[in-house]
Amino acid sequence: MDSTTERAKLREVVAERLKALILEGNLQSGDRLPTETALAAKFGISRLSLREATKSLEFLGIVEARPGRGLTVGRVNMERVTEYLGFHPALHDISPKELIETRLLIETGVLPRVASRMKQDGSVYEKLNAINSDLRQTRTLTRWVELDIAFHRELVGASGLPPLMAFTDVLAVFFRRFRESVKKAEWATGIASHQRIIDALQADRVREADQELRAHIASHHERLNAR
Amino acid sequence: MDSTTERAKLREVVAERLKALILEGNLQSGDRLPTETALAAKFGISRLSLREATKSLEFLGIVEARPGRGLTVGRVNMERVTEYLGFHPALHDISPKELIETRLLIETGVLPRVASRMKQDGSVYEKLNAINSDLRQTRTLTRWVELDIAFHRELVGASGLPPLMAFTDVLAVFFRRFRESVKKAEWATGIASHQRIIDALQADRVREADQELRAHIASHHERLNAR
DNA sequence: GAAATTCAGATTGTCAGACAATCTAATCAT
DNA sequence: ATGATTAGATTGTCTGACAATCTGAATTTC
Numbered sequence: 046m047d048s049t050t051e052r053a054k055l056r057e058v059v060a061e062r063l064k065a066l067i068l069e070g071n072l073q074s075g076d077r078l079p080t081e082t083a084l085a086a087k088f089g090i091s092r093l094s095l096r097e098a099t100k101s102l103e104f105l106g107i108v109e110a111r112p113g114r115g116l117t118v119g120r121v122n123m124e125r126v127t128e129y130l131g132f133h134p135a136l137h138d139i140s141p142k143e144l145i146e147t148r149l150l151i152e153t154g155v156l157p158r159v160a161s162r163m164k165q166d167g168s169v170y171e172k173l174n175a176i177n178s179d180l181r182q183t184r185t186l187t188r189w190v191e192l193d194i195a196f197h198r199e200l201v202g203a204s205g206l207p208p209l210m211a212f213t214d215v216l217a218v219f220f221r222r223f224r225e226s227v228k229k230a231e232w233a234t235g236i237a238s239h240q241r242i243i244d245a246l247q248a249d250r251v252r253e254a255d256q257e258l259r260a261h262i263a264s265h266h267e268r269l270n271a272r
Numbered sequence: 273m274d275s276t277t278e279r280a281k282l283r284e285v286v287a288e289r290l291k292a293l294i295l296e297g298n299l300q301s302g303d304r305l306p307t308e309t310a311l312a313a314k315f316g317i318s319r320l321s322l323r324e325a326t327k328s329l330e331f332l333g334i335v336e337a338r339p340g341r342g343l344t345v346g347r348v349n350m351e352r353v354t355e356y357l358g359f360h361p362a363l364h365d366i367s368p369k370e371l372i373e374t375r376l377l378i379e380t381g382v383l384p385r386v387a388s389r390m391k392q393d394g395s396v397y398e399k400l401n402a403i404n405s406d407l408r409q410t411r412t413l414t415r416w417v418e419l420d421i422a423f424h425r426e427l428v429g430a431s432g433l434p435p436l437m438a439f440t441d442v443l444a445v446f447f448r449r450f451r452e453s454v455k456k457a458e459w460a461t462g463i464a465s466h467q468r469i470i471d472a473l474q475a476d477r478v479r480e481a482d483q484e485l486r487a488h489i490a491s492h493h494e495r496l497n498a499r
Numbered sequence: 500g501a502a503a504t505t506c507a508g509a510t511t512g513t514c515a516g517a518c519a520a521t522c523t524a525a526t527c528a529t
Numbered sequence: 530a531t532g533a534t535t536a537g538a539t540t541g542t543c544t545g546a547c548a549a550t551c552t553g554a555a556t557t558t559c
Binding site: 281282283317318319320321324338339340341342 | 541542543544548549550551552
């Protein structure tokens with residue numbers, strides 16, 4: 046162990062091993078895991094130390110524990126993740142620039158797939174338009190943020206690639222503070238931009254949609270620099 | 273407490289209160305929190321129960337703990353969350369095709385940034401070449417898989433976007449079985465492909481690198497369909 | 500007097516042992 | 530066969546204890 050490297054805490058090692066156990070066993074949500082006592086014996090540690098790892102995983106929903114029953118595999122609890130990663134933006138370690146660039150890469154990357162999908166499935170166009178209509182009716186910032194997230198989520202979702210949806214949900218947590226800093230006077234600009242993206246995609250003008258989306262997301266750069 | 277609602281675990285209540293404490297105090301990263309012993313007394317619970325909450329928050333980076341020093345406010349760890357994104361429902365039933373398409377989208381998406389980076393930073397070219405050289409020396413599948421992952425990781429890493437690195441690592445876990453099904457006779461093809469990607473990027477021929485990378489990753493499609 | 504070293508006290512990390520609360524499968528009663 | 534009861538299993542929480550690490554005060558060295 047390099048002296049400049051912090052020694053891994055027992056619980057971190059255990060969390061990694063539990064992760065591996067679930068992945069390698071190809072376990073599904075609901076599948077039983079060994080009991081706390083068995084796992085503690087297996088890893089050669091005390092039950093309470095084992096719990097420090099399992100409680101961390103349980104907090105994220107990855108593991109579920111029930112008295113009398115034992116441990117089972119869970120599902121990532123995105124509500125919990127959202128709540129705890131987003132409650133105090135001052136604690137975010139990702140830079141705004143990285144966040145914006147990452148979003149750009151993902152969202153522009155799905156555009157060809159979305160346009161292609163729209164040719165076969167009219168509901169994508171309808172859903173995007175419906176959300177944008179809702180945005181036009183919105184009076185509160187909370188609702189606006191919610192719908193803006195929904196719009197971009199629907200866009201990525203139309204790619205048919207669920208992993209990107211999941212990743213987008215994580216990015217949205219960190220991006221929220223930027224959305225919340227959008228002034229009401231700027232909502233109309235954002236809505237018009239959404240509309241141009243929708244229409245360009247519907248007309249299979251992917252390049253145009255790409256440029257519009259870049260301008261749309263990059264506008265956050267400008268707002269940030271103006272502060 | 274509603275009988276249809278599960279009773280909140282002590283640790284969940286405590287995590288909420290810690291969150292509130294940080295928020296209401298407008299605490300920043302690095303700020304001191306009360307000690308475990310003091311918090312346990314404040315909340316009227318045992319120190320170990322207190323730790324179950326603090327360890328959950330520590331897992332997310334929200335809290336940091338150091339022996340002799342105490343608890344401090346941390347920084348939200350996006351990489352940790354992304355690392356465990358593999359347990360998200362969306363990734364659970366991921367199809368090989370989705371996995372391949374997702375990888376394609378990410379890895380081709382970073383190519384312009386990588387080429388741009390290579391103009392300023394010779395070490396990217398060197399690192400990619402070094403990995404590919406190591407691949408040429410490899411005799412075991414385990415090592416080959418390891419290095420192939422390292423190559424693609426370095427490629428995405430050169431984008432300068434840590435969140436994408438974290439996501440790529442998650443995808444790599446799922447992709448591992450495909451890499452492991454690559455026959456030894458196909459290694460040379462893969463290595464040559466890597467080399468063409470490296471050289472194209474070095475020469476700022478992004479389009480060519482893009483096409484080569486697509487063919488490289490898409491070759492998994494073909495192997496899958498042949499099985 | 501300033502800098503380096505030492506050390507006592509504080510704090511987290513981990514453990515053993517214990518009991519309460521909850522669950523489940525086996526057993527008993529109808 | 531169905532419903533109720535119960536013993537055993539499992540998690541939730543606690544007390545008490547000691548090891549490892551950190552920090553600031555006291556002491557020593559130059």
